[in-house]
Amino acid sequence: MNKNGSVGIVTTKYFTFAEPPDPLVIESGRALSQVILAYETYGTLNRDKTNAILVAHALSGDAHAAGFQEGDSTPGWWDVMIGPGKAFDTDRYFIICSNVIGGCKGSTGPSSRNPLTGKPYGLDFPVITIADMVEAQRRLVDHLGIEKLLCVTGGSMGGMQALQWVASYGERVRSAIPIATALKHSPQQIAFDEVVRQSIMADPAWRQGEYYEYGQPEKGLAVARMIGHITFMSDQSMEEKFSRKLKNGQYNFDFAADFEVEGYLRNRGDSFVRRFDANSYLYITKAMDYFDLSGGRLIPNGNVLPTRFLVISFKSDWLYPSNQSQEIVRELKMKQADATYCELPSTYGHDAFLLEVEEQTTLIRHFLDKTFNGYHVASDNGI
Amino acid sequence: MASNGIRLDHRIICRIVEPESRVLDLGCGNGDLLYLLAREKGAKVQGIEVNDSAIYECVKRGLSVFHGDIESGLAEYPDRSFDYVILNQSMQEVKKIDWLIGEALRIGHQIIVGFPNFALIQARFMLFFRGKAPITPSLPYCWHDTPNIRFLSIGDFRDFCREKKLRVREAHCLGKKGIIPFWPNLFALNAIFVVTK
Numbered sequence: 001m002n003k004n005g006s007v008g009i010v011t012t013k014y015f016t017f018a019e020p021p022d023p024l025v026i027e028s029g030r031a032l033s034q035v036i037l038a039y040e041t042y043g044t045l046n047r048d049k050t051n052a053i054l055v056a057h058a059l060s061g062d063a064h065a066a067g068f069q070e071g072d073s074t075p076g077w078w079d080v081m082i083g084p085g086k087a088f089d090t091d092r093y094f095i096i097c098s099n100v101i102g103g104c105k106g107s108t109g110p111s112s113r114n115p116l117t118g119k120p121y122g123l124d125f126p127v128i129t130i131a132d133m134v135e136a137q138r139r140l141v142d143h144l145g146i147e148k149l150l151c152v153t154g155g156s157m158g159g160m161q162a163l164q165w166v167a168s169y170g171e172r173v174r175s176a177i178p179i180a181t182a183l184k185h186s187p188q189q190i191a192f193d194e195v196v197r198q199s200i201m202a203d204p205a206w207r208q209g210e211y212y213e214y215g216q217p218e219k220g221l222a223v224a225r226m227i228g229h230i231t232f233m234s235d236q237s238m239e240e241k242f243s244r245k246l247k248n249g250q251y252n253f254d255f256a257a258d259f260e261v262e263g264y265l266r267n268r269g270d271s272f273v274r275r276f277d278a279n280s281y282l283y284i285t286k287a288m289d290y291f292d293l294s295g296g297r298l299i300p301n302g303n304v305l306p307t308r309f310l311v312i313s314f315k316s317d318w319l320y321p322s323n324q325s326q327e328i329v330r331e332l333k334m335k336q337a338d339a340t341y342c343e344l345p346s347t348y349g350h351d352a353f354l355l356e357v358e359e360q361t362t363l364i365r366h367f368l369d370k371t372f373n374g375y376h377v378a379s380d381n382g383i
Numbered sequence: 384m385a386s387n388g389i390r391l392d393h394r395i396i397c398r399i400v401e402p403e404s405r406v407l408d409l410g411c412g413n414g415d416l417l418y419l420l421a422r423e424k425g426a427k428v429q430g431i432e433v434n435d436s437a438i439y440e441c442v443k444r445g446l447s448v449f450h451g452d453i454e455s456g457l458a459e460y461p462d463r464s465f466d467y468v469i470l471n472q473s474m475q476e477v478k479k480i481d482w483l484i485g486e487a488l489r490i491g492h493q494i495i496v497g498f499p500n501f502a503l504i505q506a507r508f509m510l511f512f513r514g515k516a517p518i519t520p521s522l523p524y525c526w527h528d529t530p531n532i533r534f535l536s537i538g539d540f541r542d543f544c545r546e547k548k549l550r551v552r553e554a555h556c557l558g559k560k561g562i563i564p565f566w567p568n569l570f571a572l573n574a575i576f577v578v579t580k
Contacts, residue, residue, distance in 0.1 A: 308447070310442075326451070329449060330459040331459075333449075333459040333460050334459050334460070334461065336460075336461065336464055338427075338429075338447050339447060339449070340441075340442060340446075340447045340448050340449070341448075341449045341450050341451070342438055342439075342442070342448075342450045343450050343451075345435065359439070362439055362442070362443065363439065363442050366442050366443045366444075366445060367442060367445075369445065370445030374445075
């Protein structure tokens with residue numbers, strides 16, 4: 001076995017569905033036609049099609065979760081977790097990752113061409129929800145001929161999709177691993193998202209979302225991303241990474257970036273503008289704000305689900321704090337679901353789900369092993 | 384069942400638990416007991432444990448466990464969610480005993496309580512003749528590093544059950560190698576009680 005290897009060179013595939021006259025009717029009641037989902041797969045689907053794992057990405061993620069695209073030097077966003085011998089072991093499992101609808105990385109979103117007008121949707125794109133994202137993924141999973149998923153997983157918004165899968169199609173999900181996520185967005189989370197949206201919409205270059213002929217609202221989108229990055233880190237990780245270090249060793253006595261943390265945020269903001277559509281940022285943050293599976297909606301009808309859960313949170317994550325994961329856990333206990341909860345020690349803040357590889361790998365590998373094989377498997381630490 | 388490697392108290396509890404039962408272990412440690420119950424009795428097991436590394440060990444064995452302290456982790460369970468709620472070697476570390484046992488009996492049909500016997504003869508000798516806080520095989524800690532905050536004897540727990548009108552279904556008093564048939568309050572290291580309302 002290639003221990004901790006890479007899945008190698010990968011290519012993104014595209015699945016088109018909801019051809020007229022059979023559009024995708026979304027939660028708001030509106031309809032979308034000719035929906036495209038960009039997706040990648042890693043590993044091999046077994047004959048019984050029982051080893052498929054759906055990985056859902058976070059706010060600014062994409063279908064490219066692992067390996068390298070031709071000519072690229074940086075791997076996919078969760079390459080540390082997906083590959084031969086890794087947490088999501090591609091020697092054993094078939095991994096699927098798709099870009100969400102509303103996104104801008106190959107799936108249908110506000111920057112896509114509206115088939116009715118031939119122009120980008122802009123704000124004509126309907127407001128979508130996490131449930132709509134899951135509905136689109138369900139079509140892809142059907143298209144791949146998979147009846148039951150071994151696991152649905154993801155961090156942050158990816159975790160919301162994992163929970164939504166349970167709520168919408170629990171009988172098709174053998175296990176779920178929601179990481180650093182919540183059953184619903186809190187007012188604090190909605191507030192951050194609102195500031196993010198306002199900073200985009202306040203940029204005159206946004207032009208009510210009709211900017212595609214002119215270029216992105218760069219200033220607004222960059223500030224939006226800077227706010228995001230502050231919430232993804234912890235005060236401790238910022239102290240460790242930047243402290244009060246100065247870029248030039250002294251104060252400039254002007255409003256250029258004196259501190260390294262300023263430079264970092266500006267840099268992140270600027271590079272984000274080159275890779276992400278401003279309108280997608282509006283739509284996706286809105287979808288997260290609407291997300292609410294509290295009040296018994298996660299596991300409806302008092303059903304006892306066959307789904308197993310591994311809920312993971314991180315101590316220093318203040319954007320999706322542990323008490324939100326514990327709320328998920330409380331819901332699962334109430335419904336007597338088979339669940340494990342673990343709060344991992346980390347100083348990385350919300351970013352930890354992308355960075356804390358070792359502990360997550362230990363937990364996820366064994367959890368999947370048990371889900372796939374039951375108790376009586378000889379694992380490296382088994383009895 | 385082979386006794387080699389398996390703790391005496393775990394073997395006793397494993398004998399008590401009916402096959403295919405639903406079991407919740409409060410303070411399940413690294414999951415030795417739950418793993419035994421899952422394998423030997425086909426029990427549907429769940430644990431609550433506060434220690435980080437113990438939680439990892441549990442997950443490695445495929446056990447379902449909640450990371451947290453046992454006093455804050457019970458309220459959500461519906462009544463009678465479990466056939467057995469186990470408090471083995473964890474009750475002596477708990478503050479609100481009365482409340483905890485009440486909760487355990489709400490969510491479980493029966494509770495299995497295992498605790499070290501403070502009235503063991505060695506403990507009595509150590510206190511009486513040497514004038515020192517007792518250290519015994521079942522209470523191996525020094526006064527300054529013990530996690531225990533409750534020190535009780537088998538007799539004390541019987542009194543407690545009588546006072547709270549709890550029914551003692553079974554009581555097993557354990558020495559180093561087996562059951563202590565005579566004067567258990569004097570000679571038993573540990574006791575395991577099965578209690579119902």
